[in-house]
Amino acid sequence: xxxxxxxxxxxxxxxxxxxxxxxxxxxxxxxxxxxxxxxxxxxxxxxxxxxxxxxxxxxxxxxxxxxxxxxxxxxxxxxxxxxxxxxxxxxxxxxxxxxxx
Amino acid sequence: xxxxxxxxxxxxxxxxxxxxxxxxxxxxxxxxxxxxxxxxxxxxxxxxxxxxxxxxxxxxxxxxxxxxxxxxxxxxxxxxxxxxxxxxxxxxxxxxxxxxxxxxxxxxxxxxxxxxxxxxxxxxxxxxxxxxxxxxxxxxxxxxxxxxxxxxxxxxxxxxxxxxxxxxxxxxxxxxxxxxxxxxxxxxxxxxxxxxxxxxxxxxxxxxxxxxxxxxxxxxxxxxxxxxxxxxxxxxxxxxxxxxxxxxxxxxxxxxxxxxxxxxxxxxxxxxxxxxxxxxxxxxxxxxxxxxxxxxxxxxxxxxxxxxxxxxxxxxxxxxxxxxxxxxxxxxxxxxxxxxxxxxxxxxxxxxxxxxxxxxxxxxxxxxxxxxxxxxxxxxxxxxxxxxxxxxxxxxxxxxxxxxxxxxxxxxxxxxxxxxxxxxxxxxxxxxxxxxxxxxxxxxxxxxxxxxxxxxxxxxxxxxxxxxxxxxxx
Numbered sequence: 412x413x414x415x416x417x418x419x420x421x422x423x424x425x426x427x428x429x430x431x432x433x434x435x436x437x438x439x440x441x442x443x444x445x446x447x448x449x450x451x452x453x454x455x456x457x458x459x460x461x462x463x464x465x466x467x468x469x470x471x472x473x474x475x476x477x478x479x480x481x482x483x484x485x486x487x488x489x490x491x492x493x494x495x496x497x498x499x500x501x502x503x504x505x506x507x508x509x510x511x512x
Numbered sequence: 513x514x515x516x517x518x519x520x521x522x523x524x525x526x527x528x529x530x531x532x533x534x535x536x537x538x539x540x541x542x543x544x545x546x547x548x549x550x551x552x553x554x555x556x557x558x559x560x561x562x563x564x565x566x567x568x569x570x571x572x573x574x575x576x577x578x579x580x581x582x583x584x585x586x587x588x589x590x591x592x593x594x595x596x597x598x599x600x601x602x603x604x605x606x607x608x609x610x611x612x613x614x615x616x617x618x619x620x621x622x623x624x625x626x627x628x629x630x631x632x633x634x635x636x637x638x639x640x641x642x643x644x645x646x647x648x649x650x651x652x653x654x655x656x657x658x659x660x661x662x663x664x665x666x667x668x669x670x671x672x673x674x675x676x677x678x679x680x681x682x683x684x685x686x687x688x689x690x691x692x693x694x695x696x697x698x699x700x701x702x703x704x705x706x707x708x709x710x711x712x713x714x715x716x717x718x719x720x721x722x723x724x725x726x727x728x729x730x731x732x733x734x735x736x737x738x739x740x741x742x743x744x745x746x747x748x749x750x751x752x753x754x755x756x757x758x759x760x761x762x763x764x765x766x767x768x769x770x771x772x773x774x775x776x777x778x779x780x781x782x783x784x785x786x787x788x789x790x791x792x793x794x795x796x797x798x799x800x801x802x803x804x805x806x807x808x809x810x811x812x813x814x815x816x817x818x819x820x821x822x823x824x825x826x827x828x829x830x831x832x833x834x835x836x837x838x839x840x841x842x843x844x845x846x847x848x849x850x851x852x853x854x855x856x857x858x859x860x861x862x863x864x865x866x867x868x869x870x871x872x873x874x875x876x877x878x879x880x881x882x883x884x885x886x887x888x889x890x891x892x893x894x895x896x897x898x899x900x901x902x903x904x905x906x907x908x909x910x911x912x913x914x915x916x917x918x919x920x921x922x923x924x925x926x927x928x929x930x931x932x933x934x935x936x937x938x939x940x941x942x943x944x945x946x947x948x949x950x951x952x953x954x955x956x957x958x959x960x961x962x963x964x965x966x967x968x969x970x971x972x973x974x975x976x977x978x979x980x981x982x983x984x985x986x
Contacts, residue, residue: 431778433594470587470609470783478788482529482566485536487548494546503545504650507596510642 423448514712515744518720519675519736520667523682523703524660525692526638527570532657533637534561534604539659541698545652553657555600560786563588567659568611568790570691571635573800574661575612577689577807578630582797586611587789588635593777596651597640605662607781609789610634617665617685618809619677628678629666636660661691667706667717672736675705679729684808688833702727707736708753709743718743719753723760723767735760739767811836819849828857834871835861842878851885859899863906875909876902884912896969897921925972927979930963933971934979937962948984956980 425445429436436444487493490503499506529539535552551559575582589607612633619628638658643650663682669675683694683701693700708720723739726732738760743753758767806814808830815826815836830836839856843849860881864871884905888898893916901915916922924930937959938945947955956977963976 431592431780470789471785473788475788476791478562479565479568480531480536480562482531482564483536484531484538487537487550490544490547493549493554499648501648501650503547504643504652505546505596506648506650508649509647510596510644510649 423452513748515709515747516712516714517670517740518667518708518710518717519669519671520706521663521665521669521675521678521703522706523663523665523679523701524638525574525663525686525694526700527567527659527661528690528692529564529566529570529659531564531566533564533567533635533659534657537657540654541695543654545650545654548654549656553599553653561604561784563787563790564659567635569800570659571611571633571661572792572797573689573804574663574686574691575615575633576797576801576804577685577691578612578615578617578633578663580612580615580630580633582612582792583609584792584794584797585609585789586792588784588787589781590784591636591779591781593779595639596649597642597653597656599640599653599656603637603639604784604787605636605781606634611790611792617678617681619674619681621671621673621677626674628668628674631664631666633661633663636662667708672733672740675736676729676733679703679732681808683729684831684833688805688807688811690805696728699727703732705732705736705739707739707743709740709747711747718747719755721753721755721767722757724757724770726760731760731762734762734765735767738765742767808833815839819843819853821850821853825850825853825857828861829853832871838871838874838878842881845879846882846885848885848889851889852882855881855885855902859902863903867906875907876905877909880905880909880912887912887916891923891925891972892916893921894923894969894971894973897923921970923972924967924970925975927975930967930971930976930979933963933966934959934976934983936966938980938983945984956984 423445425436425441425448428448429441429444494500494503494505497505527533527539531537532539532548532553535550537548537550537553540548552561572582586606587609588604590602591605591607592602594601610632613631615630615633616627617630619626638655638660640651640653640656643652665678669678679701686692687694703726705723705726706720707723708718710716710718721739721743723732723735726735739758746753754769756772757770759770760767811830811833812823812826815821815830816823819840821829829839835856838860839853842852842856846852860871860874860876864874884898884901887893887901888895893901897916897919900919901912901921904910904915904919905912941959941962944955944958948959959980960973960976963971963980964973
């Protein structure tokens with residue numbers, strides 16, 4: 412893959428990013444993603460050179476605001492349906508490996 | 513050495529809405545586990561949150577009550593972390609554009625008044641509830657998605673007492689505003705406490721620790737007392753305070769460090785693309801401002817002005833909105849608002865606390881309480897009888913006149929009848945009569961007591977006293 416954008420100056424810690432996403436990478440993937448992610452960051456660096464003076468930051472591409480819901484209850488899922496995808500359950504609860512406390 | 517203490521609080525308050533913040537599941541406590549859940553609060557891929565308007569109103573109302581600036585533009589952000597009680601692996605919160613900024617809470621510690629400044633109030637979602645077992649953890653998502661308001665203070669407090677006063681004042685205001693049920697047993701209010709100490713002559717703050725997830729005010733108070741002393745001890749011994757999260761062990765009465773793994777997160781806030789931003793018009797905010805309820809401080813002043821009761825009384829009565837309401841209902845019916853206040857501050861509050869009841873459960877109607885006050889005022893019954901009548905009213909809610917009649921408690925103020933009793937008492941207690949005449953004036957108290965005994969508590973003690981003194985002095 413040709414590099415369309417200049418590489419990011421800092422080295423990205425792919426191992427850390429993978430940990431944040433809770434995914435395991437093998438050696439080949441680490442190298443591939445390293446290059447790809449740095450290319451993305453290079454693109455972002457390029458964006459940073461644009462003059463955005465007088466442009467308000469936006470949190471959303473759509474110019475829509477104030478989408479509200481009235482405070483009225485609707486039936487929830489049946490308990491059995493809600494629990495159907497749970498790999499493990501006990502006494503009406505979702506069961507997970509013991510959380511460190 | 514003298515130390516200065518610096519404390520800031522992050523208080524989470526569950527809002528009193530019918531539904532959750534992003535979906536139409538019921539926002540209630542105590543339902544069977546995982547029965548108030550749907551695709552949205554379970555974080556299913558493709559499900560879309562829609563903001564509950566009432567949650568916005570309650571958050572902004574709180575901001576207005578606490579004197580905050582209301583941001584006309586607000587938005588929601590994702591706070592990423594992995595924990596099983598958070599099904600989306602991010603919590604929707606507000607990062608840089610919360611609904612409210614600034615503001616403050618007035619506190620009073622033994623007459624010392626100060627204002628605790630607020631940094632901000634933002635709206636977010638509560639997470640599910642974990643139950644930890646030996647081998648596994650169980651999760652109930654009913655609570656996930658409950659609208660949760662986070663009220664953040666500046667590091668403005670300097671003692672556990674100030675923090676306690678802040679929490680009480682905050683709870684009072686939130687209750688007056690009907691923003692939250694503020695039920696601590698149900699976890700409606702929880703807080704994280706940031707605390708540091710430094711030598712009194714040092715300018716820069718010491719390293720802080722954060723005590724996580726406190727759910728009782730007394731617990732916060734005790735935890736702080738302990739944590740402040742612990743930090744001072746460490747510094748005294750030349751040690752270093754580590755910036756860390758700590759947990760309060762209520763049974764052992766100590767704070768212990770949590771494992772770094774449990775709280776070291778990289779939240780990576782980003783705007784939530786599923787939610788549109790909120791733009792509040794000035795008209796909308798003014799409308800809410802006009803609808804603000806009377807707050808505790810205003811109520812205290814009004815009680816003093818309107819019913820001519822001391823500030824102390826107003827403070828006790830206004831501490832609980834429902835008590836103040838009860839008082840006002842009674843005071844309006846009575847010619848003696850101060851006497852009504854006395855009855856509520858002593859007998860009513862005592863009886864409620866003895867029976868572990870709230871004023872909402874009281875059987876005595878305000879009218880009957882006023883009637884009881886009147887029976888004492890017009891000398892139909894004396895004070896000891898009134899207390900007896902009160903206790904029965906508290907049990908049954910009966911009309912006090914009926915009780916007085918049934919128990920035959922009408923006070924005897926007839927001087928002839930009392931004189932007859934006095935003659936008998938004086939004959940039976942020549943010793944006391946002698947004492948009195950030899951200058952031991954309090955012997956008269958004993959003789960009045962004997963008259964009361966003979967009358968089965970029904971004699972008017974003032975009249976008896978006057979008559980005894982008259983007889984012995986002649």
